[in-house]
Amino acid sequence: MAYKSFLSERGLGGRLFSSSLITMTVICAAIFCMQAGCRSSDVSNAALADAEMPMPDQNAPEAVASERPSYAQSNDGPTNADNKNIQLASARLNQSSDEANRVAPSSKLVTLRTLGAEDNFQQIVSDAPGVVLVDFYADWCGPCRKQGKVLHGLESFAAQNNAQIIKVDVDQHKAIAKQFAVASLPTLVVIKNGKVVDQKVGLTSESRLRSMLQ
Known part of the structure; x- marks a missing residue:
């Protein structure tokens, strides 16, 4: 009886010990899984955060286009538009020649000049002995x-050919620019004997300029 009682007690104790061990194992496993799950969640969230990019502003205003005249490409040959502008400018220039002739002419020829606010453009052109x-x-x-x-x-080449170069600021002399139908810059106009004989838009080569001044 005593032996059976001992076995019974040992068996009960063993079962209690085994049950406690299983319980502790389950608890540890649960804690480990929870920690691993948290770390996995953190890593996943961090990866998602790195993969996301801010959306561009689709409503951003576009750059305001410049209202200044466009720059034309260099072209050595006159176009139909150039020829039309030459005819119109010649007609307007002839209309103003009578008024310019009533003003006393200048006594000194300036080869290269920038037209001032008080300068009489028509008078300068009318008094020119050669090409302007x-x-x-x-x-x-x-x-x-x-x-x-x-x-x-x-400048020296122009002086040798008795020619003049007049620089006209289109912002300061808008009426003159309109008279010659200036739409792009730079624009060159050649006047000879009171008439427009050539007009060039865009950068012009030195050789072409020399031919204009002759």
Whole structure:
């Protein structure tokens, strides 16, 4: 009886010990799974965060287009539009010649000049003994600055040919620019004997300028 009682007690204790061990194992496994799940969730969230990119602003306003005249490409030959502008400018120039002739002429010929606010353009053209090359430009025009450097280099050549170069700022002399139908810069107009004989839009080569001044 005592032996059976001992076995019974050992059996009960063993079952209690086994039950406790199983319970502890289940608890540890649950804790481990919970921690692993949290780490996996954190990694997944971090990966998603790295993969997301902010959407571009689809409503961003486009750049405002410049209202300045466009720069024409260099073209050595006159176009139909150029010929039409030459005819219109010649007619307008002839209409103003009578008024210019009533003003006393200048006594000194200036080979290259920038038309001032008080200068009489029609009078200068009327008094010119030879070819007048009018350079329509603007301070904000990059090609105009390049064209101006070439024209300054031809000042002596113009003097030898009794020609004049007149630079006209289109922002300061809008009426004159309109008279010659200037739409792009730089624009060159050649006047001879009171009539427009040539008109060129865009950067012009030095050789072409020399031919204009002769």
